[in-house]
Each structure stands twice: as structure tokens, then as C-alpha cells.
Amino acid sequence: MRVDTHQHTRSFVRTFFTSPTAVEGEEDSAKLLRGAVGLRGMQAPDVWVPDNEDATAPSMRDEGVENIIEVVSEHGAEFPGEIHPRVVWHRDDPGTRHQGLQHMLEIANPEHGAIEHIDGFVIPEVGDLDDWKKADEFMTIVENEHGLEEGSLAMSVIIECGESELGMGRLRDEMGKPSNNLQRLFMLVNGEVDYTKDMRAITPTGDLPPWPELRHNTSRAASAAGLIAVDGPYDDIRDVEGYRERMRDNQAKGQLGIWSLTPGQVVEANLSPLPPQTGSWLLEAGGREVELRSDGDTQIYDGDDISLAETDDGYVLTADGKDHELDEEALHNELLDRMAYVPSLSDIVDSMEEFEAAKEAGRGAIAMTRATTVAIDGIKVDISTDRMWDEATYQAAMTPIALFQDVYEHRPDQHEELGERYSEDVVERAMNVG
Amino acid sequence: MRVDTHQHTRSFVRTFFTSPTAVEGEEDSAKLLRGAVGLRGMQAPDVWVPDNEDATAPSMRDEGVENIIEVVSEHGAEFPGEIHPRVVWHRDDPGTRHQGLQHMLEIANPEHGAIEHIDGFVIPEVGDLDDWKKADEFMTIVENEHGLEEGSLAMSVIIECGESELGMGRLRDEMGKPSNNLQRLFMLVNGEVDYTKDMRAITPTGDLPPWPELRHNTSRAASAAGLIAVDGPYDDIRDVEGYRERMRDNQAKGQLGIWSLTPGQVVEANLSPLPPQTGSWLLEAGGREVELRSDGDTQIYDGDDISLAETDDGYVLTADGKDHELDEEALHNELLDRMAYVPSLSDIVDSMEEFEAAKEAGRGAIAMTRATTVAIDGIKVDISTDRMWDEATYQAAMTPIALFQDVYEHRPDQHEELGERYSEDVVERAMNVG
């Protein structure tokens, strides 16, 4: 099989939710695992990561392994997402790597009854590709020891240093080689806290730098090797708008998954890459894209950054600190330039169906028209825009639909919420398009 | 010859203009080719690409080959730019690759009379460098079959997936090897629509992400291997200001060429990297650089983002939501910090000549002074700035001049327009400097 095709059950992962495996001082040290394994619907992640590394105190990690076994063997069958425990690992510490092997051997022992519900392991702190191969070899040994099929355990890695970022650039060359089983690779996950330390970066407030190049390189490596790119944790749990903004930025880079630290973040991250329920219009004003308030077919701008007045022979649009005297056509064009439409799932399905019909009828490109009325300072302007759709536009629009279909196929526990969100009719059409 | 020198006739390509090779339903399916081959002057691109791939329906591509042969053999001799047809290719589809070979063999057949006017072929959808080598080998076979000199056909590739982006990083190592003819490489062209699909990126409005890292990596690979970096198509043909902004952004990355979809875009893209006709002053206001309105020697700010008032003991400058009380010197310095000069071609030539004279006289660095008067809210302030020019400044200023000289040398059809734009005297001096 080619290295650049998605070889695992899921082709998309929206959410990577970590839980401490053993909490000191609680009557039941597995309390958080038990809470997480019970999550369902939008609160349940695509990938659940019982975290026996950083989220769990070093002294509790052996107990953490027992907890994983206990909770997963008992409740894993009903959990709607995949389960990928994170074990300890460090490129610079053989003792930690050996402990990681021991923990994997223990968790994967079929006699414990957990491994049948476990899809793979997450390996943190990897270094050069030679270090990735050590972890791969350990997983091969685990499979061999326990009579599991070679390559059946998925391996995901956390990229949290410069050398593993560089290693991603060579993954495609190494994955096909007969001396490794790197085809087991599944997710490339960014770990920005340790990455920031490794890169010795400093910010005045101690906030994490945005690391756009790291995220690009992760997404590119995932694309080239048929893997899934996942961004690291967003620490400020209270800041929902910031989390959403980060996800939009990630999605524009092709990194469609993100770490979630709470069920609340899981809900946000499960929904974020799905198209919206209803379409909306944006207006560029004051250097930002502002969503217009919809009132029937009219889109109303409520802000102060743009103002519009009628004069004897036309209009004055004030924007960006300047008055623009415009006639009707110029005003239309100026507003058109500043406006953009965010299509709903239903809109996307409509356009794809229309294009598919046109293709069937032998046409390679068609114009999709979208019209509305925008109101600024009480003055209404009719806006109409044509967008050409060809095969490439159609293919690019396919990404959110393919993601939707992957979710719908593998997450029956979310069917009800998806049906309520989009209506059953739209869901059905979305499953049949493409 | 070294791999990192520009080995083709042109060292710069401003414009990459594609035309469908065969349009269904027209009386003359070659209509668009015929229109394009007749372009002259600023409307004619540096590189014309009869596009037998995405712009042409699959069912029309054999006819497209015939049309290319007919139109180019008849009119190619008079076309002022280079001609590089795009043929079909796909890293994942041997059938498509074989079709690409057949089409190249047909087009390059000397009996058809087109190949003498054709400079090379554009190969889309390439993957790893091993895939580039397949296309290279096919072109070697075409050359051999038709008695053309080995390596004489230029090869340009469209970078539209993660693996070809990664491949560009190793180009320099592969180009010199005796087992390939990769020295035939000419342009590295970004194809952001398919790249976006391959990276599985999503944006709310369906607009293409900006992909700054891809453009950097393309420009860097071109620089390291003596090739030419060209950006992909800008779909919103109506949005001239957006197209210009994208070109400015590209130029700051060293990507001096761009795809053009219409003769109107060709004009914009041919002019964009050339220095302006007249110099102008910019003022940073409201987080933007605003061009000041020139009135004789005075530069007038008309906007609302900065205001200036005189007080009993100085000035109050209001900017960025704050009042700044300043004395005369502080006001001068504040304005100086906010202002920048965009030199014209004539200004650049002046400075270079002045520096060349100074160097002749044994001086390694000289100060270039530029002075003007700026008026804000009717208050005039004299501004004077010194910039040190040394060898490095001189060399960096050389890029637009080298581009101008390359254009002037290879595009006699643009001489008249260049002469009108800059005056014959400035053109002559620009050709003699450096």
C-alpha cells in the first residue's frame, strides 16, 4: 500500500482529548479516566488519550497503567472514539524509553482485556527519525510478544523539538522501507509548550509563540505521508473565542485536529471544522472581517468603522479614515470587494450537486450566483456576485464534506446532534454528494 | 555549467499566461489560442502557456494538441514571449503520464513545424523528485526521437502538493547528476487550488489560504537552483487591487512572476515588478501605509487617522488613539519614522550612478539625502532623511534594474510602452547602469 494514503479507520481527527491516568489524593485515582470514557456525542473526542506522561505525576505512572487497563477493559467497548494512550518517552533518555516499552507491554497484554479496545499509542518527545524507529520497533516487539498482527498498533508522535520538526520532512522517504513498520504512523501532533522550551523562545507575557512555520511543516508532512495533523493544547480554557480563532488559523493550514483539555473544548473542536448551520455575510471594516446581522434577506452592518451617506449625485462611503465619493456602480463594486459569504453545509451541498449535474451534462465550469441586500446607516444596496466553479473548486469544496462524511460514518453517537444542527435532509444529501 | 545559474534565455519571468487549447461548442475550438498568440506589448506575457490540462476539458485534449501545433506553427514566430505548453501529468496516475508523453511527442514533432517556436513544457501535479525525473526522462526521449539537442526543451513544474514542496528542498543535490537532465528545469510554479485540496485546508468562505511558507520555499528553491519562481492564479479577476497586493507580497519573497488569467492581468503583472514612473511618499497612519498626495514639493495627508495641531509651545500629533505632545525636533523625528519614500526607476538609476561614481573615486559608502515637505491639517513640516549606500545596498537595488534590463533586452515589443512610461532618457540610463 502507498505510504501517502490514509491507512487507518479514521481519515480525519478533529479532537485529541487527554486525561490524567492516575490522580494522587483521590479515593479513586482513576476518577478522571472514568469520567472521560463515559463521554458521548459532541462531548466525546474522535481520539481519547489516557495520558500517562505529562498530565500524570511521575510517581503515579505505574498505577496509571493499571488504571488504563481497568477502565478501558471495562468501558472501552462502548467508547465512541478511538483510544490511544500516551506513554512515556524521551529522545535523550534511554531509561524513559525502556519504561515506555514496559508500559506498552503491560497495557497491550491481551490477558488484561484492554488492548482489543485500544487503537494505538502516542509517543511524546521524539527526536530524529532514528528515534521514531526505536518506538516503532518497540511496538513491533509488543505486537510480536502478544500475538498481535505486525503493524496493527497505530503510532502517533508529539513534535516538540526542532529535530523532530526536521524529521517530518523525510518521513515519506523512510516509511516504505522493509526494515521498519513506520506505516503504522497515524497522527503528527504539535506540542508547543516543550517546543517553545526546546527552541529557547521568550515572549514578554510568557504566552506561547504562534509557531506558524511549525504548524505548516506538520500539516505538509501529514499530507505527504497520508497522516493526520493535530495542533497542541490551548491553555486558556476560558478563552473560547481565542480557541476558535486558533482552529480557524489551523484549518487554513490543513491542520484540522486540535488537542482538547476539557469536554467543553472537545465540543468546540468537534464542531469547528464542520460547516456552519446557516450561511452568513462578512464585511471588511476597520481592518477586520465583521459578520453582518441578518434580518430576512437584508444584512445589516451595526459597527462604526464604516459609514455611508447619500449625496445629491451619489454616495459617500467613509472607511479606513477616508471619504470615498462613489456613484451607484462604484459603491456596489466597493461593497462587493469588502463582502464575503460563509456558506452553510446546505449551501455547499447545493453547489456541489449543481456542479455534479452540470458535469453530467458535459459542462466543465458554471457560475454560481449569490445575491443579498446590505444595509449601512439605513441605506440599502443590492449586491450580487458570481463565482466560477470548475473541477478544482469542486475538489477543494470537498474537504469539509469528506470530513463530515468521515465523522458521520464513524461517530453514530453524534448523529442526533448533527441531525438537529443541519436537519436530517441536509445530512442525507451531504452523505450522498461527492 | 553550475546548477545555480540561470541557464535559459530569460532570467526573469513576470507573467505566466494560460489559454485553453480547445473550447467545445465554438466554431473554431482554437479561438482562445488564436487570440492569445496575437497579443503584443504589455498585454503579451513573458511566458505563454497553451494549457492542455485543467483549462481544457479532458475530452478536448487531443484536439488541443492539434490546435497548439496549428496555431504555434503558424503564428509562433511572431509571438514576443516564450511558449511553454502545459501537458497532462499526475504523480499518481501512470495513464495520465503516458498521455503526457504522447502529447509532447506529437507537439515536438519537427514535421509539424511548431517545435521551433516552443521553448519547453509545463508539467503539472508533480510529486517527489523521482516523479520529476520521469517527466525529465520523457522529455529526453522526445528530444532523442525528434533529433532535438538533449536538454534543449525547458521543463517547468507546478508545485501543488506537499511532496513536491518537500522535493524542491533537494533539487540542488539532484540537478547535477549524470543520470538525469534536470538542468532543463526553468520555472517553479505554485498551484494553490490543488495544493489547498492536497493539504486538506479549509477556510470559512472557501477562499484560498495565503500559504506564505509555500511561496517562501518555492522562492528559496528557485534561488538555490538558478530557477524562476512563479505564483499561482489569482481567481478574483475583478479585484485588481488584491492582485497588486499579492504581487507586492510575492516580490518581497523573491517570487517575481505570477500566473495571469486575462490580458488585463498580464498588463498588471508585467508592470508590477518594474519600478514606478514617479516616486512617492508613504505615511504610516491607522496601521496602514498611506500614499501621500503630492502637490509640487509638498506631500499632503488627506486622511483622518492622524491629526496635527499647533500649541503655544509645540505640537500635538494625534495618532493610534493617543495625543503626542512634541516639540519641533520630536515632531520631525516622529514623522520621519512614519514616512518612507518609494523611488521611481529614475531615482534608482540616479542613486546607482552616484554610488558608481563614488566607488570609482575610492569611496565605499555615501549618504543619499532625500527631502520633502509634509502637510497634515494644513501644518507643513520639512523632512530630510539620509540613507547610507554601500556595496550591499547597491547590489540589492540591482534586482529591479536587472529585471528591467532583462525585459528590455527580450521584449522589443514593449520598448515603446517602456519609453512612454519612463522617457527614453531614463530607459537608456537604466540599460547602462550596473
Place this chain on the structure above:
Amino acid sequence: MRVDTHQHTRSFVRTFFTSPTAVEGEEDSAKLLRGAVGLRGMQAPDVWVPDNEDATAPSMRDEGVENIIEVVSEHGAEFPGEIHPRVVWHRDDPGTRHQGLQHMLEIANPEHGAIEHIDGFVIPEVGDLDDWKKADEFMTIVENEHGLEEGSLAMSVIIECGESELGMGRLRDEMGKPSNNLQRLFMLVNGEVDYTKDMRAITPTGDLPPWPELRHNTSRAASAAGLIAVDGPYDDIRDVEGYRERMRDNQAKGQLGIWSLTPGQVVEANLSPLPPQTGSWLLEAGGREVELRSDGDTQIYDGDDISLAETDDGYVLTADGKDHELDEEALHNELLDRMAYVPSLSDIVDSMEEFEAAKEAGRGAIAMTRATTVAIDGIKVDISTDRMWDEATYQAAMTPIALFQDVYEHRPDQHEELGERYSEDVVERAMNVG
């Protein structure tokens, strides 16, 4: 020894200060070297670079070598920073490379008495790693010729072309090989003027492009190979705020050092990566982060971009061109989202000590509370924020402390200034934490 550990005396370099080695037309051509070698305290750089390349006219470079020998042999022992002369080199010119070898042989001759005070050489204009190896080999020959220990001369390179940027990505693979001494590598320095020329980039005003990807790649290579990343010169010497902003941007990328062209820039660059003397609060207003004016425990916003008014049933906050009607809790949360605290050195030490004590007591994570009062348009709001500190937060906070400790250990001439800036007590605690 592993390639990715810092193998030289200094683990951090804040400042890279170049001086022309021989100035024509002066009575004493070594005048600028003599001035530089006398610098002490914050005016003295971590690394001083007598620049026998671009800063010195080609005709003066033999004399420059003599001047380096004379000034360094006489005053080098007292100079508080390291001394790394830059010699001539060019990837494309064997004559220049041979001259570089001759100059290194001359400067390193123990009979001249300078080499005992010289820590290494800076090699500009390197190309592929094979070119770096040539410079490395020449330094091995110099060491052998003069009876110096093999590998004892540090080598730093200036990255000023695409191929050396690409080369950095493979450094880690090459550094351990027995056929080279690349472990002598010390600093990776960006040279944006020549890089801009090599990339053929154009900006309207002739200013240098920001090259964020280059700086990321340099920082990443330094991180992966245990080296130190240094940014290139900031030409506009008058623009202190711009220099500071560039340094903040670099620091967020892990590039903690920067070129300095004047003792004034040295002072700025020595101080910039050190934590501030006193903490301060930032407020996001008008798309910028604005530092609030501190008045006792109250932080006052003086700008116009945000305004606040009390109403009968709550508050109206006007920001980003919009009125937000908020109750007390919503106002608190909105302000909290917009505010951030910049900790002082003392604050960082406090937090680290607190975390160390908690860890000692068996706790893995603690909440650090920070409270203040913010005043906008005379209305005061109490703000309180909790931040979770765990091992990772602690490790990330360590970077500025490790830098401080490195500075304090190796720069006794700055002890007095550091003591005055932070107080002796804070300095002592900062030296003992971590």
C-alpha cells in the same frame, strides 16, 4: 559529546557587534577597533566581531589583519566578551576562500600574540554544507599549523543565501561525522541584505523584507544542533523602537541574539532578552497591545481606542467600533481577555521559587494568582487572574533565567549594572533558582 548540546563557553549570545578593521583616510586605520575593544558593561557585546569583510574596503583588508593582531594582542585580555573576527569567504569564489585561509593563518599565528584572546572566526557567504566543510577544514589546517588543539577555534557562519538556509536543515546529520570538525560550529547568523539580493526580492521602498521563515529555520537549526541563532543587522540606527520590536519578534522565534552596529544598539540588544525591571500590564486596544500607566495598584488606560461608561443596569464598553453592553461579570471577563501581565525578573523568580517549593511538597501543579485594578475613563474594575503552573510552565519560564545566569556568569563587567537594574537581592535569587 552529543552534537546538540552547547559546547562552547557561552550558551547564549545577545549581541554580535561588528567593527571595521581598517578605515582608509584616518591617521590610525585601527581607530574603530581601538574604540570597540575598550567597551565595557552594557556597551560591550557578548561577541565582538572585528569585521575584515563587508565593513572594510577590499583594499584595506591586509592592513585589517595587521590591525586585528595589534589591537587584540594588546587589549584582548581585558575585553569582557568573546572575540570572533570575520574573514573573507565566498561559496562561489576560490580566490576569496584562499584569502580567508591566509588571513586566518596570519591572525592565528601564536607568535603574534592575538590568538590566545580570539575564540573563533566568522565565515560569511557560505553555501551548501560542503562549502561549510571547506571552511572547517581550513580552520583544522590553521590549528594544525600553529599547534592549537583540533576543534578549538569556534566557527560561526553567516546565512545569506538559499542554499545555506537549506544546508542548515541537514547540519545535525553532518556534525558528528569523523571526517569533519563541524562540532566547532558556534553561531548561525542571518545576513538579510545579501540574502535579499540572493533571493532577488524587491520591496517598493528598498527596505529589507521581514523573512520570518528564514529566521524560523535558523532558530530551528540552532536548536537541533546545539548552536546559537543570531539575527542580522538593523540598518535604521535611529529607530530604537523598531529595533526593539524586531528583537521581540526574534525572541518569540528562539533567535535571542542580534547584530549590533553601534554601542547604542549593543546596549539595547544586551538588555532586550533580559526580563524587565518592573512588571507591567498590557491592554489590547485598537488592534494593539498598549502598556497601561501604573499608579500604585491601579493601571490606567489613557488612550482613545477603548471607552467605558456606567449605565443604569451595567456598563457600555466601546471597542473595535462597537458598543458592548455588559454586566459586572461580563465586563470583568472582557477586560481579563484583553489584559496580559509582563512579569519582571523578580516576578519570574518568585513564581519559580513558589513552584519549586510546591514540587518539593509533592504537588505537580499550582495556581498563581495575579490581581490589579484597571481604570478606563475613570471607572475602576478589579481584575484577578489565575494561571496554572506545572513542570512545563516552569521549564518554559527557565529560558530567560538561564540566559540571565549565563550573562551573569560570563560578564562580570555587567554585574554592577545588573545589580542597579534589578537590586542585588533579586540578582542573587535569580542566580540560585532553577
